[in-house]
Amino acid sequence: MRKTLYIIGLSTCVFSCTSQPNVKKNTYKPKTPVVQAKPAVKPATPEPPKPKIISDHGVEFFTTNIADPTKNDNTASYGSIVSAKPAGYKVVKTYFPAIAQNFRQRYLILHYTALPDDKSITVLTQQAVSAHYLVNNTGDNDIYQLVDENKRSYHAGVSSWRNDKNLNDTSIGIEIVNTGYTTDGSGKRIFAAFSDEQVRKVAALAKDIIVRYQIPATNVLAHADIAPTRKQDPGPMFPWKKLYDEYQIGMWYDEATKQNFFDLAQLDFTTRYNEPSFIFLIQTALQKFGYGVDPSGQWDDATKKTIEAFQYHFRPQNYSGIMDAETWAILQALNQKYPIK
Template structure:
């Protein structure tokens, strides 16, 4: 009996061991699959940014890495101004962000209505200023009076298109010129500009508008942005010469102007002149071009002065403030060429 039980027990042990060995043999060991990676587009490595340069502890960044087509610009035309918070360190590990542009969006031209020496005194010692003063002394010097990064007090109460208070967004250039006198009939007689002085102005304007990408529509007379108050730089300032010879500022296309003129003179222009609908249309066109003007439907004082300012700039042969057929044709040609965006 014991022998029988011994044989049965031994058989059980052998069977159990054999089963475990077979289980080990049958144990599933997953294979590591050979996965082929799909080809993916490689993201180009970010280009290293130009380094900030330092000179005697003052930092500069003079390379544009932003999108110039969006009028963005990361270059600095001066030192980088940074905060210095107590107990903390301002770092420029991620400088500069590409979404930025210049404060300087307008360039405004003035005359001083004073001779050279008095112009310097007034613009440096009184409550008015400009970034630059172009003298009339026959030398090659142009006086800088205010840092381009700072506001100068030259525009005063002002507006153009959607913008107001243009001191905030402009560079002002004063040109030494005695302005105007008034004849017996009350007509303003303006002083001419010297050719050598205009060459200075052209070179200065060209440099500024190229650096800040200032568009032609934003190169303006003081009289454009404050037509009810100002006349400078007046009708003898050579806007067409700057446009033709230096590609500075705005001017109309002669063929387009002639087309509008022919249309105006083919109808009885004078008959509709005092019609409120026509006056409203004239005011609307002046407003569309850029002038800040209320649409009153009347030939009020503000409208007449605005027309006069427009004529100073674009029709200087006659600046009587009357919207004749030629002035209206020029206005329409300019609105077509330089539409509001």
């Protein structure tokens, strides 16, 4: 009996052991270290070498633009480089020039002298008024320079255009010998003509200045434009359209656009001429174009003189100072063509 029980117990143990699932032994495997790829190091882009400063007899010049011309920036120097000379120290140009710069000369303003040649020279060189250039009327090829372009000349006086004031600070002035105007029996101003030789001189001079200083068309102006309540020059006889057509100088309107506005303007002048809201609209358009007129809703003296200055420049056939449909159409066409940026 004891033997029988032993055999049964042994069989149970064998059955129990053989019925257990196979258990895998845990085998230690060392982790493989993750190696992160190093970011590729871009080779440093060397700065392009700046053009050299030119030295001539101890005077330094830099005549290359390395700034951004699309932003109207320019590092070129149209004259010698002016540098400080601090006592005990040396000013070096190791990093010259910085690209963040542009010209002071942003405007070109045209005038007439209202004097003959000899008196024009005397006044512009010996009195408290000046210009950078004087265009004579003697029939030769000479143009007189009176002031360094890098310096302010006293030609604009109290002045403004768009967002800028005191334009002596930012302009080059050209005076043209011309006797100005006389007054007829009705009080109308009769202006003297400019000779063809003078116009060619002015065009060549203006073109050179405009190209060098990248002066936009909206900044090529008459003295009357920037000071309409006190100045008339260069007056309605100055051929602005000729300069625009033949030399691409300054502003002018497109005839088709003007005609479109003119067709609409005639009705306005028949029904709305004396309405304060309409007068305010015209004054605002003059201001938007660039003139320093304050909208008042009235045909006041300042507005009349501003319209007159506008007509000198853009409608010289009629410079009455009275806004009419054609003048209004021209103003709207110009505002569309030359918006403030």
